[in-house]
Amino acid sequence: MSQLLHHWVGFFDELQNVRGRSLNTVAAYRHDLEIYEEFLKKQDDISRIHEFLSKRELGVRSQARVISSIRTYLRYCERLGEKVPNLKLLRPPKVKVNLPRVLTGDEFRRLYDSCHADNSYRTARNQITLLLLYGLGCRVSELVNLDTHDYNQTEGWLKVLGKGGKERLVPLTQHLQRELEDYLKEVRTHLVKHKTQSILINDKGNRPSRVDIWRWLSVWSAAAGFDAPISPHKFRHGCATALLEGGADLRSIQMILGHSSIQTTQIYTSVTGHKIRDEVEKHHPLSKIRPDSSV
16 A cells, blocks of 8 residues: 555646646645554554544544545545555545535624724725635635636626635625725725735735734634634624525535535535524424423
């Protein structure tokens, strides 16, 4: 089995240049395969890999990720004509899927009302940042890469570049489109100091980084009175849940979020199901009836 490790270079090259994976993703695969290499130095019984990973104090999710990386690599080796009999024996542990924590409309309003800065231009920048996060349901990496030419004013959408270089056109609500146009016309020019096409501009006049967005949200969350910072991904979950509760179909939500599989989108049906159950318990008259203890 160890001879299969000679295909690493070709595998990493395919991940980055054919499948379009980011450098961070390729680095994560390399880290996981280094763990696999360490395992193979000690034994060749693939059925004991769970025991090996547990001894490294890896949680169930981390174990599942490592095994998934190994399986992806071994399937690549199979395509090269290698015999990989142990592939069928390599099974990831069952991972309990936790329901995503979503941003509610009330939480969004609290953040929006608390994102004031030292001048009106930065305040407007902060507000459009929140509106784009919640309105597009985009990842933070997608947000910071939005350029002015990605906005189509005539059709009312933004082009978002997602994972693997996949593009998607996300329609804007009329309110968000008006806010974005006002920002681009009246605010952005007062913030930008260097040549950049970025829609959002940080305090130094450049394209913001992911760290900038996390730092801003941390400050605004504290100002809004939250115990912990609101993460960018919570906006993404909040957007999906709000759309589903408003009647949007799963395929539309899948397109807006850029999910490669509808199964990823379906998790939000569980979120809304819990909310509906809570509403029934809260409002249905049968929930007020209690058994008569005297009977």
